[in-house]
Amino acid sequence: MRRSLVVANWKMHGSRASVESLLGELLAAAPTAADVAVCPSFVHLSQAVAACAGSAIGVGAQDCSHAASGAYTGEVAAAMLADLGCERVIVGHSERRQYHGESDALVAAKLNAAVAAGLAPILCVGETREQREAGEAQAVVAAQLRGALEGAASLDGLVVAYEPVWAIGTGLTATPGQAQEMHAWLREVLAEIPGVDAGQMPLLYGGSVKPDNAASLFEAPDIDGALVGGASLVAGEFLSIVGAAGA
Numbered sequence: 163m164r165r166s167l168v169v170a171n172w173k174m175h176g177s178r179a180s181v182e183s184l185l186g187e188l189l190a191a192a193p194t195a196a197d198v199a200v201c202p203s204f205v206h207l208s209q210a211v212a213a214c215a216g217s218a219i220g221v222g223a224q225d226c227s228h229a230a231s232g233a234y235t236g237e238v239a240a241a242m243l244a245d246l247g248c249e250r251v252i253v254g255h256s257e258r259r260q261y262h263g264e265s266d267a268l269v270a271a272k273l274n275a276a277v278a279a280g281l282a283p284i285l286c287v288g289e290t291r292e293q294r295e296a297g298e299a300q301a302v303v304a305a306q307l308r309g310a311l312e313g314a315a316s317l318d319g320l321v322v323a324y325e326p327v328w329a330i331g332t333g334l335t336a337t338p339g340q341a342q343e344m345h346a347w348l349r350e351v352l353a354e355i356p357g358v359d360a361g362q363m364p365l366l367y368g369g370s371v372k373p374d375n376a377a378s379l380f381e382a383p384d385i386d387g388a389l390v391g392g393a394s395l396v397a398g399e400f401l402s403i404v405g406a407a408g409a
C-alpha cells in the first residue's frame with residue numbers, strides 16, 4: 163500500500179517572517195494523515211529545517227546543481243542540501259525547464275546528483291497545452307521520464323510528479339479522469355525502466371490543486387498525493403489538501 167505524500171512548493175515566495183508564521187501553523191496542526199514536506203526557497207531552508215526538526219514535516223529544496231561541487235557560481239550542490247538537513251529535492255519542474263532551458267539530460271544529471279547525495283528526488287514531468295492538443299501528451303511525459311531515469315545509478319526514494327504545464331498556477335486542473343489516465347500511463351512506462359518498482363512508487367499530481375478539487379483527484383487509484391504551489395502558501399488550504407490525501 164502506497165502512503166500518500168503532499169509536498170508544498172513555495173517557489174520564490176516568502177520572507178523569514180512569513181515562513182515562521184506558515185510553518186508555525188503547519189506544525190501546530192501536526193498533520194499525520196499523509197506524509198508532508200515543504201520546499202521553501204534556498205534562503206529559507208535552514209530556517210525550515212530548524213523549525214521542522216523532530217516533527218513529521220520534512221523539508222526539501224526546489225532545485226539542485228547537476229555538479230557535486232566546483233566553480234558553478236550561484237548554484238547549490240545536492241550535498242549542501244543534504245548537509246543542511248533537507249530530505250528531498252524537486253528536479254525538472256516545468257518552470258526550470260521553461261525559464262532556464264533545462265533539458266532532460268540536465269534533469270537526469272541533477273537527479274543523479276541528488277541520489278548520490280542521499281536526497282530523495284521529486285521528478286516533475288508534464289506536457290504543455292499545445293502538446294496535449296496535438297495528442298502528444300503521453301509521448302512527451304514518457305520521453306521526459308526515460309530521459310531522466312534511464313541510466314540512473316540508483317533511484318532510491320524517487321517520487322514522480324505529473325504536472326501538466328497548462329494547469330500550473332493557471333487555475334485550470336486536469337480532471338481526475340485525465341490525471342488518472344496519465345498516472346496509469348506513467349506507471350506503465352516506469353515499469354519498463356530498470357531499477358524502478360513502479361507499483362510502489364508514489365505518483366503525485368500537481369497543477370492548481372486546491373481544497374475543492376483535491377478529494378476527487380485523490381480518489382483516483384494511481385494518484386498518491388500532490389505537489390502544491392499556490393495553495394501551499396495558505397496553511398488552511400494546504401492542511402485541507404493534506405487531510406483529503408489521507409482520507
Ligand code: PEP
Nearest residue numbers: 330331368369370391392
Ligand atoms: C507547482 O508549481 O508545482 C504547482 C503545482 O503550482 P500550482 O499548485 O500553483 O499550480
